[in-house]
Amino acid sequence: MEDTMALQNDLTPVVEMKGITKHFPGVTANNQVTLKLYPGEVLALLGENGAGKSSLMNVLVGLYRQDEGEILVRGTPAEIHSPKDAVQLGLGMVHQNFKLVETMTVAENVVLGLKHLDFIPSFSEICRRINTISRQYNLQVDPRAYIWQLGVGEQQRVEILKLIYRGADILILDEPTAVLTPQESGELSRIIAQMIDEGKSAIFITHKMEEIKRFSQRVQVLRKGETAAVLETSKTTPSELARLMVGREVLFRLEKKICCPGEPVLEVKNLCASNEAGRPSLQDLSFIIRAGEILGIAGVAGNGQRKLTEVITGLDRADSGKVVIQGKDMTNRTPLDLIQSGVSHIPPDRISMGIVGDMSVASNLVMKEYRSEPVVKRGIFNYKEVAKSAKEKIDAYNISTPSQNTEAKFLSGGNIQKIILAREIGACRGLLIASYPSRGLDVGAMEAVRLQLIDQRNIGNAVLLVSEDLEELITVADRIAVIYEGRIMGEVPAEKADIKIIGHMMAGASLKGAAQAAAEAELGEDGI
Amino acid sequence: MMLLVQSIIAITIRAGTSLVYATIGEIYTERTGVLNLGLEGMMLMGAVTAFAVAYHTGSLVLSLLVAMSMGLVLSAIHAFLCITMRANQVVSGLSITLFGTGMASFLGQRLGPAENSFYLVGLTSVRFNRIAVPFLSDIPILGALFNQDIMTYGMYILIPLAWFYMFKTKHGLNLRSVGESPHTADAMGISVTKTRYLFTIVGGMFVSLGGAHLSLSYTPGWTENITGGRGWIVIALVIFSMWNPARAIYGALLFGGINAIQFRLQIAGAAIPAPVLNMFPYLATIAVLVLVTWLESKGKKRLGAPAALAVSYMREDK
Ligand SMILES: Nc1ncnc2c1ncn2[C@@H]1O[C@H](COP(=O)(O)OP(=O)(O)OP(=O)(O)O)[C@@H](O)[C@H]1O
Ligand SMILES: [Mg+2]
Numbered sequence: 001m002e003d004t005m006a007l008q009n010d011l012t013p014v015v016e017m018k019g020i021t022k023h024f025p026g027v028t029a030n031n032q033v034t035l036k037l038y039p040g041e042v043l044a045l046l047g048e049n050g051a052g053k054s055s056l057m058n059v060l061v062g063l064y065r066q067d068e069g070e071i072l073v074r075g076t077p078a079e080i081h082s083p084k085d086a087v088q089l090g091l092g093m094v095h096q097n098f099k100l101v102e103t104m105t106v107a108e109n110v111v112l113g114l115k116h117l118d119f120i121p122s123f124s125e126i127c128r129r130i131n132t133i134s135r136q137y138n139l140q141v142d143p144r145a146y147i148w149q150l151g152v153g154e155q156q157r158v159e160i161l162k163l164i165y166r167g168a169d170i171l172i173l174d175e176p177t178a179v180l181t182p183q184e185s186g187e188l189s190r191i192i193a194q195m196i197d198e199g200k201s202a203i204f205i206t207h208k209m210e211e212i213k214r215f216s217q218r219v220q221v222l223r224k225g226e227t228a229a230v231l232e233t234s235k236t237t238p239s240e241l242a243r244l245m246v247g248r249e250v251l252f253r254l255e256k257k258i259c260c261p262g263e264p265v266l267e268v269k270n271l272c273a274s275n276e277a278g279r280p281s282l283q284d285l286s287f288i289i290r291a292g293e294i295l296g297i298a299g300v301a302g303n304g305q306r307k308l309t310e311v312i313t314g315l316d317r318a319d320s321g322k323v324v325i326q327g328k329d330m331t332n333r334t335p336l337d338l339i340q341s342g343v344s345h346i347p348p349d350r351i352s353m354g355i356v357g358d359m360s361v362a363s364n365l366v367m368k369e370y371r372s373e374p375v376v377k378r379g380i381f382n383y384k385e386v387a388k389s390a391k392e393k394i395d396a397y398n399i400s401t402p403s404q405n406t407e408a409k410f411l412s413g414g415n416i417q418k419i420i421l422a423r424e425i426g427a428c429r430g431l432l433i434a435s436y437p438s439r440g441l442d443v444g445a446m447e448a449v450r451l452q453l454i455d456q457r458n459i460g461n462a463v464l465l466v467s468e469d470l471e472e473l474i475t476v477a478d479r480i481a482v483i484y485e486g487r488i489m490g491e492v493p494a495e496k497a498d499i500k501i502i503g504h505m506m507a508g509a510s511l512k513g514a515a516q517a518a519a520e521a522e523l524g525e526d527g528i
Numbered sequence: 529m530m531l532l533v534q535s536i537i538a539i540t541i542r543a544g545t546s547l548v549y550a551t552i553g554e555i556y557t558e559r560t561g562v563l564n565l566g567l568e569g570m571m572l573m574g575a576v577t578a579f580a581v582a583y584h585t586g587s588l589v590l591s592l593l594v595a596m597s598m599g600l601v602l603s604a605i606h607a608f609l610c611i612t613m614r615a616n617q618v619v620s621g622l623s624i625t626l627f628g629t630g631m632a633s634f635l636g637q638r639l640g641p642a643e644n645s646f647y648l649v650g651l652t653s654v655r656f657n658r659i660a661v662p663f664l665s666d667i668p669i670l671g672a673l674f675n676q677d678i679m680t681y682g683m684y685i686l687i688p689l690a691w692f693y694m695f696k697t698k699h700g701l702n703l704r705s706v707g708e709s710p711h712t713a714d715a716m717g718i719s720v721t722k723t724r725y726l727f728t729i730v731g732g733m734f735v736s737l738g739g740a741h742l743s744l745s746y747t748p749g750w751t752e753n754i755t756g757g758r759g760w761i762v763i764a765l766v767i768f769s770m771w772n773p774a775r776a777i778y779g780a781l782l783f784g785g786i787n788a789i790q791f792r793l794q795i796a797g798a799a800i801p802a803p804v805l806n807m808f809p810y811l812a813t814i815a816v817l818v819l820v821t822w823l824e825s826k827g828k829k830r831l832g833a834p835a836a837l838a839v840s841y842m843r844e845d846k
Binding site: 024061063064065082083084086087093095099100101102103104108109111112113114115117118119120121357409410 | 696697698699701702704705708709711712713714715716717718719835843844846
């Protein structure tokens with residue numbers, strides 16, 4: 001691979017990975033991958049789910065041992081046998097699944113495993129240093145808070161803080177924005193820019209095309225474990241990148257038939273619910289979804305979306321109000337009742353709620369069919385039928401797995417999501433509830449998920465789509481309702497939706513107020 | 529009355545000593561994510577070898593060293609099976625208990641002198657005697673705390689030290705992280721394998737020290753099943769103390785106290801059968817567990833077992 005930046009030809013890369021190959025049982029995660037990171041740059045690493053991005057980075061920080069290939073750090077060959085060695089070389093990584101100890105405080109997590117820590121660490125001193133960094137980078141975190149008390153956005157900040165505190169100057173960020181709101185991800189890009197100014201270098205993994213432009217100077221595309229291309233960010237386009245990644249054209253705009261709603265499938269009436277602390281998380285919330293339409297729920301995470309979907313699916317309880325499904329009152333019924341009345345659920349947290357990681361792909365796929373024939377006959381599993389049903393789904397949804405019997409946890413994020421889709425859509429008889437269905441997915445898988453949702457609507461099911469991604473809501477949904485602090489702030493038809501107005505509503509403005517604010521902002525811009 | 533209270537306290541502390549050693553040992557092991565159910569076996573092996581060595585050599589120091597090396601060997605086997613071979617920790621622990629129990633009983637019939645046909649039962653040897661601390665032991669009631677043997681005094685020092693090491697030092701921080709989230713610990717440069725080996729073995733050594741206290745002080749001499757199920761009680765006490773060495777004392781006091789009261793009641797001829805009294809520590813443990821779950825559901829605090837307890841770890845596993 002020749003270097004695309006002539007300027008950098010005479011610079012020594014801070015990191016150079018040469019011919020890295022990494023096998024796992026049944027898959028080759030990386031095959032002869034070469035990667036160079038130059039001082040003071042951000043290199044974006046792009047690739048489909050399962051392309052081997054995380055594996056490659058885990059090799060770099062010593063969590064995985066490569067089968068072949070070598071690594072040079074600042075021009076000298078480095079033997080990285082464990083994360084300890086990596087830390088000593090100034091490598092720091094924010095992992096895709098956060099590496100934090102939930103029961104410990106932020107400060108404890110930040111200094112965990114540090115070599116130079118005093119025998120009796122002084123936490124007041126450590127907190128003071130954390131606060132200094134917080135101010136310097138505008139990273140608001142309470143160093144004395146416990147990790148389990150923090151939301152994902154804050155946890156992400158702790159991860160970044162950890163990198164800075166521990167003095168890493170080669171930063172590896174594995175999908176750091178996957179769970180962040182647009183505002184939070186804006187903050188992050190500012191922080192990374194500040195760190196680059198200080199002479200650090202970074203490798204940045206993301207599936208979001210607009211972030212590649214915003215964050216990086218160069219981009220390396222991986223495809224099925226091999227390097228597909230290394231490009232300068234300024235000389236490429238999202239569609240070229242997507243094509244390199246997936247190997248075909250990707251639709252960013254989806255064709256939709258006009259929506260022709262039928263009978264109401266889900267009616268939510270004056271729903272109220274409260275959280276563990278007894279504070280209201282849903283307040284007098286009402287809406288209707290009819291057969292053959294998709295209602296999108298927009299909102300910043302943590303405004304009651306999770307409560308709403310869990311109350312509807314029977315996983316949580318409402319204090320008052322009604323959930324009516326296909327004409328029947330289903331308020332506070334058990335999940336089984338709801339499943340049997342035709343409700344399917346794509347949960348927000350796919351690893352812990354969507355699959356059983358230790359069970360095979362096939363078992364996960366038939367998990368909703370084991371109450372009935374043919375998968376079960378007279379109470380006994382018919383494994384031939386299980387295999388048959390699983391194979392059908394694996395083919396139909398294009399799930400890439402070494403075999404049916406592979407444990408589901410070994411699959412990449414996109415393929416885990418496809419398992420859930422295949423199972424839930426297969427069992428859907430009227431209402432499909434999807435929470436953040438394309439979070440963390442590559443553009444190809446994202447397109448597949450969105451097409452499936454639209455398909456469900458076209459065949460006459462009602463779909464409730466919860467998402468933070470306004471682009472997604474506008475392309476997929478028919479109507480968009482905005483939720484804020486457990487209340488619906490207003491509803492707009494998707495084709496007339498204005499991102500700015502929705503943005504204001506997500507921050508708590510009413511529909512009218514938001515329109516006004518957006519108009520004023522526009523005037524202001526014109527004025528300049 | 530005062531004398532009665534004083535004697536109950538004295539017996540409570542004495543009965544609690546072996547429990548505290550073993551509880552603290554097991555807390556350290558479990559805090560790194562290794563469950564060692566081999567306690568009963570390790571305590572018995574500690575008890576039998578300590579007594580045999582004391583009988584033959586007359587050296588208490590040597591007895592303790594030998595007892596500790598029994599804990600070392602047995603827990604090292606457990607560590608190897610669970611950490612390196614990633615065997616099921618419950619199965620491995622139970623095997624250690626079965627092996628230790630059988631072996632201790634066997635040794636009890638082989639390590640004695642020829643004139644006792646090689647049996648250890650019924651012999652006496654040097655033992656830990658009570659040493660009254662001048663002045664302190666004269667305090668009414670609380671003086672009972674200061675008329676104890678040297679291992680009990682050791683316990684007074686061990687409890688705060690074990691607590692301090694676990695919660696105030698960097699090594700304590702690291703070892704707790706290994707039991708909570710080995711993936712995180714590993715990524716932060718802490719060796720999960722080394723930490724688990726180290727504290728499984730150190731923990732095992734303390735457990736068999738607890739056993740040694742039984743045969744060298746609490747009920748001096750060797751009898752079959754001298755532990756009377758204390759190895760199992762310790763497992764409950766670990767939970768009861770919420771994996772905090774400082775709280776190990778409460779559990780031990782509770783159980784030791786029940787022993788003492790039971791002893792008194794029997795002398796007084798009361799009608800509560802011993803097995804009923806023996807149930808109390810377990811009932812108390814269940815009550816604590818319920819309380820903890822309730823507190824957690826209120827979102828007030830995260831207590832409870834180390835999250836990775838009894839879960840083996842391999843770096844490239846998902
Ligand atoms: N520890 C592991 N054990 C077995 N297989 C693994 C392991 N880690 C990764 N794999 C497999 O290696 C391949 C590459 O996975 P990797 O996590 O590197 O993908 P990725 O590019 O990071 O995907 P994503 O975008 O979903 O995060 C996948 O097929 C995955 O199932
Ligand atoms: Mg990844």
